[in-house]
Amino acid sequence: xxxxxxxxxxxxxxxxxxxxxxxxxxxxxxxxxxxxxxxxxxxxxxxxxxxxxxxxxxxxxxxxxxxxxxxxxxxxxxxxxxxxxxxxxxxxxxxxxxxxxxxxxxxxxxxxxxxxxxxxxxxxxxxxxxxxxxxxxxxxxxxxxxxxxxxxxxxxxxxxxxxxxxxxxxxxxxxxxxxxxxxxxxxxxxxxxxxxxxxxxxxxxxxxxxxxxxxxxxxxxxxxxxxxxxxxxxxxxxxxxxxxxxxxxxxxxxxxxxxxxxxxxxxxxxxxxxxxxxxxxxxxxxxxxxxxxxxxxxxxxxxxxxxxxxxxxxxxxxxxxxxxxxxxxxxxxxxxxxxxxxxxxxxxxxxxxxxxxxxxxx
Numbered sequence: 001x002x003x004x005x006x007x008x009x010x011x012x013x014x015x016x017x018x019x020x021x022x023x024x025x026x027x028x029x030x031x032x033x034x035x036x037x038x039x040x041x042x043x044x045x046x047x048x049x050x051x052x053x054x055x056x057x058x059x060x061x062x063x064x065x066x067x068x069x070x071x072x073x074x075x076x077x078x079x080x081x082x083x084x085x086x087x088x089x090x091x092x093x094x095x096x097x098x099x100x101x102x103x104x105x106x107x108x109x110x111x112x113x114x115x116x117x118x119x120x121x122x123x124x125x126x127x128x129x130x131x132x133x134x135x136x137x138x139x140x141x142x143x144x145x146x147x148x149x150x151x152x153x154x155x156x157x158x159x160x161x162x163x164x165x166x167x168x169x170x171x172x173x174x175x176x177x178x179x180x181x182x183x184x185x186x187x188x189x190x191x192x193x194x195x196x197x198x199x200x201x202x203x204x205x206x207x208x209x210x211x212x213x214x215x216x217x218x219x220x221x222x223x224x225x226x227x228x229x230x231x232x233x234x235x236x237x238x239x240x241x242x243x244x245x246x247x248x249x250x251x252x253x254x255x256x257x258x259x260x261x262x263x264x265x266x267x268x269x270x271x272x273x274x275x276x277x278x279x280x281x282x283x284x285x286x287x288x289x290x291x292x293x294x295x296x297x298x299x300x301x302x303x304x305x306x307x308x309x310x311x312x313x314x315x316x317x318x319x320x321x322x323x324x325x326x327x328x329x330x331x332x333x334x335x336x337x338x339x340x341x342x343x344x345x346x347x348x349x350x351x352x353x354x355x356x357x358x359x360x361x362x
Contacts, residue, residue, distance in 0.1 A: 039092040046184075047107060049204050053182055054078065054109045056210050056287075057197075060217045061175040063285035067342070068225050073152040073172035076112020077119060079103045079143065083136045098122045101135040102160070103143055117170040123159040130156070147172060178224045180217065188302070192220040194229035206302070207295070211282070215292035215324070218281030222274040268315050275320055279327040280343045289328040296321035 058076050065071050081103055085093045093099040097106045102124040108114045125133050128146045133139045147155065155170045178197055185200040192198075197220040207213040223229060279289045296317045300307045306317040315323070334341055 036092070039089055040096055043089060043092050043096060049201060050078070050182055051107055051109070052210070052213070053180065053199060053204060054107060055111065056213045056285075057180040057217050058109045058112050058175065060214055060221065060281055060285045060287075061178065061180075062173050064218075064221065064225075064281045065174045065176055067281075068176035068178070068221075070177040071174045072177035073147055073150065074112070074175035075147060075155070075170055075172050076109040076114040077105050078107035079125070079140055080106045081136055081140065084140065098124070100124065102126075103133055103135070103139045105159075113170050113173050117168050119157075119159065119168055119170065120161065123161050123166075125157060126160055126165060127158040128155055176221060176225070178221060180220075188299075190216050190220050192223035192229060194224055197221060197224070206298075208298070209291060211287045211289070211291040212295045214282040214285055214287035215278055215289060215295060218278030218285075219274045220278075221281055222277035223270070226270075226273060226277060272315050272320075272323060275315075275323055276327050277343050279324055279331060280341055283328075283331045284341050289324065289331060293321055293324040293328055296324065 054076075058074060061068075062074065080093060080097070080099050081101055082090050082094065082099055083101070085099065090099075093106070097104060099106065105114075105119060105121055105123045105125070108119050108121060125139075125143055127133060128143060129150065131142075131146060133142055150172070152172050152174055155172065157168045157170055159166050159168055178192070178195060180197040180199060182204070183198050183200045186202040187200055188202045188206045190197070190199045190203050197217065199216065199220075203216060204213070207216055279292070282292060283289045300317040300321075303317075308316055330344075331341060333339075
């Protein structure tokens with residue numbers, strides 16, 4: 001006990017530094033109940049964002065299916081079962097949407113085939129085209145496979161709604177087969193990887209209007225449909241090959257720098273093309289691309305370094321605003337003239353007429 005005086009002295013000193021106010025005591029039971037409510041709020045807020053993203057995304061991908069090489073039938077709903085929910089949120093999903101081991105609808109996209117068929121959040125899928133749907137992740141895969149196999153033909157579904165069974169016929173709509181996913185990330189970002197589109201929660205907050213969001217989705221969809229990801233990969237490989245040749249000739253390893261040169265080749269041109277084609281994709285879905293152009297002015301306000309004209313992987317926000325404005329005028333002109341809303345391609349250019357002198361020498 002020789003250290004007892006020292007311990008006592010420390011305890012007295014710590015007591016002197018303790019909070020002085022009378023803080024309300026919170027019981028574990030009350031804290032647990034508040035945690036339950038907050039988990040439900042988390043889900044509801046996330047679903048607001050998901051519903052907005054899915055509504056706009058479905059509209060853009062459906063309106064441009066004829067311009068996409070990769071297509072798939074889309075019905076317009078999100079499903080879940082308890083096994084697919086994070087463990088700490090399972091009770092909240094069950095309370096909010098009635099999610100169980102059966103496949104349960106947790107979202108129906110506004111304007112989609114599922115919406116028109118009067119499917120509703122909380123419906124549990126019992127059968128599709130007479131085939132009983134299993135539980136768990138296997139059941140969700142089964143539903144997806146039956147939709148794909150039906151190739152856009154009407155689906156005869158049976159759902160459990162409340163305590164009763166209800167027959168529902170859903171007529172899928174062909175959509176661009178580049179599914180969009182929401183990433184819980186505060187950065188203002190969206191990107192495509194050749195097969196998917198990723199939109200961050202930060203971008204969802206930044207895109208003020210659905211017109212802006214449709215432009216963002218159209219831009220990323222264009223990266224996929226125009227083959228930009230594959231082209232960048234090819235340029236990367238080509239740069240590596242050139243680097244290997246130069247390394248062999250000079251004895252200096254320049255493979256990595258040349259691969260970087262390759263991946264950056266046409267980077268600004270790809271971004272400019274995605275903006276241009278993306279304007280058409282958004283316009284074809286009924287969104288106002290004139291309003292979407294302002295997206296780049298707000299981006300400049302949030303990130304002033306984007307205004308400059310110095311070379312980067314992306315065009316400056318100044319150039320991008322003007323380019324989107326020009327593309328919007330082009331769209332308006334085609335609408336006014338009754339022309340199809342299809343972006344101009346280099347292949348549309350007519351070859352220049354040959355001069356008489358050229359003709360005479362051939």
